[in-house]
Amino acid sequence: MGTELHFISANFGKYDTSSIGSYMSIGGFEALRKAVTMDGEDIAKIVAAAKIKGRGGAGYDMGRKWTQARAVKGEHKVVICNADEGEPCTFKDRELIKQDPFNLIEALIIAGWVVGATDAYIYMRAEYACLRQLLLNAIRQAKSYGFLGKNILGKGFDFDIHLYSGAGAYVCGEGTALIRSIEGKAGRPRMKPPFIKVSGLFARPTCVNNVESLSIVPHLLLDQEGVYMHAGTPDSIGTKMVSVAGNVRNPGVFEIPFGTTVRDIVYNLAGGVPEDRQIRLIQFGGASGYIADASILDVPYTYDDLEKAGVNVGTGALLVIDERTSVLDFLTITQDFFSDESCGQCTPCREGNRHMRMLIEKLRRGEADTSDIEKMKKITRIMPMSSLCGLGEGAQHAMIAAMRVFPEVFDVGGAANE
Amino acid sequence: MLTEPKEQEALSDELRAKIDLVLESHDNDFTQIVGILLDTQDLFERHYVPQAAAYYIASKLPVPASRIFDCLTFYAELSDKARAKYPIEICSSIACHVNNNEELKETLEKLLGIHVGEVTYDGRFMLLKTTCFGACDRAPAVRINGKVYGNLDSEEKVRDLLESLN
Known part of the structure; x- marks a missing residue:
């Protein structure tokens, strides 16, 4: 165990990412050629059979999303590639774009074919501005080879890809905020309904997919031997790109078959904790993810097993924190992040984050009493219930998990802890 | 309060031409406003979008200046105040x-x-x-x-x- 399986990342380092000819020499655009001979619904079914869940963190069934997107009636449907991975400790999409840009372009064209879209928009975070030229070049070359534009591969399929840049707003990873940003506005989320799939970008039916989710599809369509379907476990099929960072010797992006244990990921792939220090906690899936202590190490990395252990796959990030950082220190930084990134539109998120920050500070100073702990618990209940978007819903996940995993930290009855 | 810039330095013709190029590279598409502002602030040594530039962009695109200032103050990567080289x-x-x-x-x-x-x-x-x-x-x-x-x-x-x- 503890070995990678390069399926989604199969093309990494295999071709010159600035040349479509180089990509085609390793079989590039074969998946698209195959896709346009198939009915979109059949492709959606293949994706559904592989049980691909949205890899941006939300984990929505991708095959189902495509089937629903196909069913929506409306002209000028739109596909969006969410390349705004803003969850701290998440940088897998960065590698997918950097090392295999043409595969993403091919995947988007296939997505467009499946849902019957006329345009795709890639929304990439400003932090990855260095990858902009790479993608623009890939789009340009795909156009000159006839994979984009009018009547693609003689199938009467017209499709174009547009690249948009974010500008440093975590909240823009949220669907409605992302859409507003592409529309040329400040990226403040809006109430749903109307749902994006019916009325999204420019009020058109819109299907949003993450970079990694999309990147699987071309490989999956050409997977004759069923490598992907045989990898992983019956419920979590295939592989996952994980990004491991924090206190590890060898931080980076790895592609693992589902079912690899967390220990294998942290110790064998990421090299373990420097100076063999103890692990204080591991956060899964970014700042809005849950946390666990070292007891999670022997849990297999699958959707089900992680959920049973109280955490989520989320974006695929694993943040390892060693004993030098206290739980409260971790919570402070995480809370600072959400206080900074809250757009301030809705009261539960704006005020909840603010007050939670003050309460954490009080607890750190050893001045909190049981009524403060009660207030904290109340905030963790109210924010997910009443916030406008996913940011406010997820902001207290780490706190909720911390209260469960490290109850002693919140035990203000006795002497001040930590 | 935001008012039309009067006293403050007007944009030089050279800068106007550069901003025009930025707009062109984004197909003069107002939905690309974030990208346009990111590129514009790199034209200024202290990496920000001065008021005069914001108003100039607003005059070139079908968006009100308020939209531009909304974006400038909403996105962390954009600045309406001088930063540094x-x-x-x-x-x-x-x-x-x-x-x-x-x-x-x-x-x-x-x-x-x-x-x-x-x-x-x-x-x-x-x-x-x-x-x-x-x-x-x-x-x-x-x-x-x-x-x-x-x-x-x-x-x-x-x-x-x-x-x-x-």
Whole structure:
């Protein structure tokens, strides 16, 4: 165990990412050629059979999303590639774009074919501005080879890809905020309904997919031997790109078959904790993810097993924190992040984050009493219930998990802890 | 309060032409406003969009100036206030935090003689805190004008970095 399986990342380092000819020499655009001979619904079914869940963190069934997107009636449907991975400790999409840009372009064209879209928009975070030229070049070359534009591969399929840049707003990873940003506005989320799939970008039916989710599809369509379907476990099929960072010797992006244990990921792939220090906690899936202590190490990395252990796959990030950082220190930084990134539109998120920050500070100073702990618990209940978007819903996940995993930290009855 | 710029320096013809090029590279498409503003602020030595430039862009696109200022103040990467030739953004998120970004911050403050939020007297350097920019595998990291510099775990490396910018 503890070995990678390069399926989604199969093309990494295999071709010159600035040349479509180089990509085609390793079989590039074969998946698209195959896709346009198939009915979109059949492709959606293949994706559904592989049980691909949205890899941006939300984990929505991708095959189902495509089937629903196909069913929506409306002209000028739109596909969006969410390349705004803003969850701290998440940088897998960065590698997918950097090392295999043409595969993403091919995947988007296939997505467009499946849902019957006329345009795709890639929304990439400003932090990855260095990858902009790479993608623009890939789009340009795909156009000159006839994979984009009018009547693609003689199938009467017209499709174009547009690249948009974010500008440093975590909240823009949220669907409605992302859409507003592409529309040329400040990226403040809006109430749903109307749902994006019916009325999204420019009020058109819109299907949003993450970079990694999309990147699987071309490989999956050409997977004759069923490598992907045989990898992983019956419920979590295939592989996952994980990004491991924090206190590890060898931080980076790895592609693992589902079912690899967390220990294998942290110790064998990421090299373990420097100076063999103890692990204080591991956060899964970014700042809005849950946390666990070292007891999670022997849990297999699958959707089900992680959920049973109280955490989520989320974006695929694993943040390892060693004993030098206290739980409260971790919570402070995480809370600072959400206080900074809250757009301030809705009261539960704006005020909840603010007050939670003050309460954490009080607890750190050893001045909190049981009524403060009660207030904290109340905030963790109210924010997910009443916030406008996913940011406010997820902001207290780490706190909720911390209260469960490290109850002693919140035990203000006795002497001040930590 | 925002009013039409009168006294403040008008844009030179040269800058207008450069902004026109930026607009053209985005097909004069107002939905690309974020990208346009990102490119525009790089035209100015201190990496911001001055009011005059914001109004000029508004005059060229079918959007009101208020929309442009809304974007300028909403997105962390955009600024309507002068920064520096080299705004040094120190990542303050968790992966950098557990890799001692506090020491990195103190080293930068010591070497530059300024605190976070301040600009050096010559307008060359500014220290800022920013949230995660996805370089967690190279923590602790800073970003300067879009470029990431990672593994800054010693004073020597920080000094080399600052010298390379001179």
